[in-house]
Amino acid sequence: MVSHMPFDDANAVKGRIFELRRELHRHNYRYYIKDDPEISDAEYDRLLNELSDLEARHPDFASPDSPTARVGAPPTEGGLETVSREIPMLSINNAFSEGDMMEFDNRVKRFLKTDAPVTYIAEPKFDGIAVELVYENGGLTLGATRGDGVTGEVVTHNVKTIRTVPLRLQQIEKGIAPPAYIAVRGEIIMPHKGFEQLNAQRLQNGEPLFANARNAAAGAIRQLDPAVTASRPLEMFAYGIGRFSDSDRVDTQHEILQMLEQFGFKVNSFVRHGLGIADVIDFYNTLAEKRESLPYDIDGMVVKVDRLDFQQELGATARSPRWAIAYKFAAVQETTTIDTIEVQVGRTGTLTPVAHLAPVNISGVMVSRATLHNEDEITRKDVRIGDTVLVQRAGDVIPEVVKVIESRRTGDEIPFQMPSACPVCGSGVGRIEGEKATRCMNAACPAQVKERLKHFAAKGAFDIDGLGDKLMEQFLEKGLVKSYADIFTLRREDLENQERMGPKSAGNLLAAIENSKAISFGAFLYALGIRHVGKHMARVIADAFPDIDRLAEADKETLSRIEGIGPVAAASIQQFFDNPENREIINALMENGVTISYPGRTENTGDVLPLEGKTFVLTGTLEHFTRSGAKEYIEAAGGRVTGSVSAKTDYLVAGKNPGSKLDKARSLGVSILDESAFTDLIGGSGT
Numbered sequence: 001m002v003s004h005m006p007f008d009d010a011n012a013v014k015g016r017i018f019e020l021r022r023e024l025h026r027h028n029y030r031y032y033i034k035d036d037p038e039i040s041d042a043e044y045d046r047l048l049n050e051l052s053d054l055e056a057r058h059p060d061f062a063s064p065d066s067p068t069a070r071v072g073a074p075p076t077e078g079g080l081e082t083v084s085r086e087i088p089m090l091s092i093n094n095a096f097s098e099g100d101m102m103e104f105d106n107r108v109k110r111f112l113k114t115d116a117p118v119t120y121i122a123e124p125k126f127d128g129i130a131v132e133l134v135y136e137n138g139g140l141t142l143g144a145t146r147g148d149g150v151t152g153e154v155v156t157h158n159v160k161t162i163r164t165v166p167l168r169l170q171q172i173e174k175g176i177a178p179p180a181y182i183a184v185r186g187e188i189i190m191p192h193k194g195f196e197q198l199n200a201q202r203l204q205n206g207e208p209l210f211a212n213a214r215n216a217a218a219g220a221i222r223q224l225d226p227a228v229t230a231s232r233p234l235e236m237f238a239y240g241i242g243r244f245s246d247s248d249r250v251d252t253q254h255e256i257l258q259m260l261e262q263f264g265f266k267v268n269s270f271v272r273h274g275l276g277i278a279d280v281i282d283f284y285n286t287l288a289e290k291r292e293s294l295p296y297d298i299d300g301m302v303v304k305v306d307r308l309d310f311q312q313e314l315g316a317t318a319r320s321p322r323w324a325i326a327y328k329f330a331a332v333q334e335t336t337t338i339d340t341i342e343v344q345v346g347r348t349g350t351l352t353p354v355a356h357l358a359p360v361n362i363s364g365v366m367v368s369r370a371t372l373h374n375e376d377e378i379t380r381k382d383v384r385i386g387d388t389v390l391v392q393r394a395g396d397v398i399p400e401v402v403k404v405i406e407s408r409r410t411g412d413e414i415p416f417q418m419p420s421a422c423p424v425c426g427s428g429v430g431r432i433e434g435e436k437a438t439r440c441m442n443a444a445c446p447a448q449v450k451e452r453l454k455h456f457a458a459k460g461a462f463d464i465d466g467l468g469d470k471l472m473e474q475f476l477e478k479g480l481v482k483s484y485a486d487i488f489t490l491r492r493e494d495l496e497n498q499e500r501m502g503p504k505s506a507g508n509l510l511a512a513i514e515n516s517k518a519i520s521f522g523a524f525l526y527a528l529g530i531r532h533v534g535k536h537m538a539r540v541i542a543d544a545f546p547d548i549d550r551l552a553e554a555d556k557e558t559l560s561r562i563e564g565i566g567p568v569a570a571a572s573i574q575q576f577f578d579n580p581e582n583r584e585i586i587n588a589l590m591e592n593g594v595t596i597s598y599p600g601r602t603e604n605t606g607d608v609l610p611l612e613g614k615t616f617v618l619t620g621t622l623e624h625f626t627r628s629g630a631k632e633y634i635e636a637a638g639g640r641v642t643g644s645v646s647a648k649t650d651y652l653v654a655g656k657n658p659g660s661k662l663d664k665a666r667s668l669g670v671s672i673l674d675e676s677a678f679t680d681l682i683g684g685s686g687t
């Protein structure tokens, strides 16, 4: 582009700026809301750069709802401003049982004195931070927290950094003009994955950890500096409205959700309407089962009378509306006492203090141990032996001690100190600068060796079926296995002499060991147990290097140029391969028959992955796969999984209780696979 724009080209510039904004808003929506991008990230970046260049050179055309406006607002000085709203954001009554729900239903019907059927809409209750976003003539003008309901804190610049928050209301269906005024309500959440990454990063930086995703989201949204919010992985689900200038456009809550979806908001798909109270209870049980597999926290279900005229009639008490109730899930936190604190030694020598608890039932699971993470966390929470503590279980992560209930202290509690020697091998322990973990410095420590071996044979690594923790411990005790390579020289006699091991299981194990010898590059790297190299990073590395020899030669500078590998991991990888002992370990494995396959190298063989270029959408519950498991299979075979059905979708995989995607796929003529057809397809691909 020329630097001196002829004067009469101003219109052309303006036109281009508007065009770019429209395009970028659309791509943003396809990517973040629909999970179905049309262009590559690089192309998106090029458009964004072009726009931000043009805007920088023509500040007259700047606009607060430009896609470039998501970041870059200066920090607020002092504290956050506050704002009052006309229609308060109320709180909501809780129900904990079917009985409570029946009572709610009776109350509603009594109050309405109607013979017309009262139907409900049920939505997940997101465990995040409630916000209200005001759009005037389609543009976002205010974002505020719920605060006390009437007065909230102004967080406009912060919400603008969240990609699932539209900067302009979108008119997807023709004929929908943006309303003069609408206050959209919803919940800002931090998905589990982002939360874990954030905490891992904070651990590395020596910053205090967030106790849960909700606290992390709250902390992120109330930042004074929007740049900090922008760096946190937040999302928003829209679930309702406040003041609305065109309120006659909608008659029901489900129409509100449809409208919000059309405006470009992310609306949750686990919503059912047209429910009687019995259906509500059924759906609650379905949702309770789904809960653990969802990538974000929900703590119950919000049940609302669907018709807005009924809602009006029911009205609200001072605190909460009569037309809605939160049907909460059983607690995932319970109190119990700490009997003792044990220190475990991990694969990399990390000493982890673990609390042994008086067993307690937390939402259906007996918990008798909980992690205390590390020395600093024990100090911060001032955890002592004998304390009464709050323990939390979330999804499939290890239960943890959240805090001490200080009012229950008797004075007999015993403060805990990290040992100065490894509890297993007795050698010295230390803390590496900048790290939280106390570490046993002896790489030959039996505890470390044991944990490394278990990891080596486990899922995602060599994945040796039948070689679990217990058996590995027996092999170690008997001296049959001392190093990774020994696993591949085990003989039938060795196995048959083990406890609980007959000729048949010995044969099976030998076959599994033999099978495991052909291993993908990524799984092999993960199995080696290099510090800071988890499953995901192992795959990133495997994708970036043609083979292990080339990787072994790479220095940390080369490594950290790869996206997804940070400086700490890069240094750790270089250090690993610099160590001749590790090279010998790898050689010994090769000598014992291990062969690494390089699945990424299809161009060399002319092979194309069987599902290359195919796009899949998943709906309903599969019996033999989790969502993420099914996705992994598809991706391993070269396919791609997107969130919504379009004409470009090749297959819809439909499990039990499929959603509306099934109808859409049928109407578009997309091939529909049931679980067994799907299994055949990926099974046939050799995965």
Ligand code: IVH
Pocket: 090, 091, 092, 123, 124, 125, 126, 127, 129, 130, 131, 186, 187, 239, 240, 302, 321, 324
């Ligand atoms: S509706 C009176 N719907 O629950 C009903 N609230 O409302 C007004 N929440 O902190 C709220 N998910 O942020 C509604 N699907 C959902 C919700 C939801 C979570 C939160 C909301 C507020 C609390 C009480």
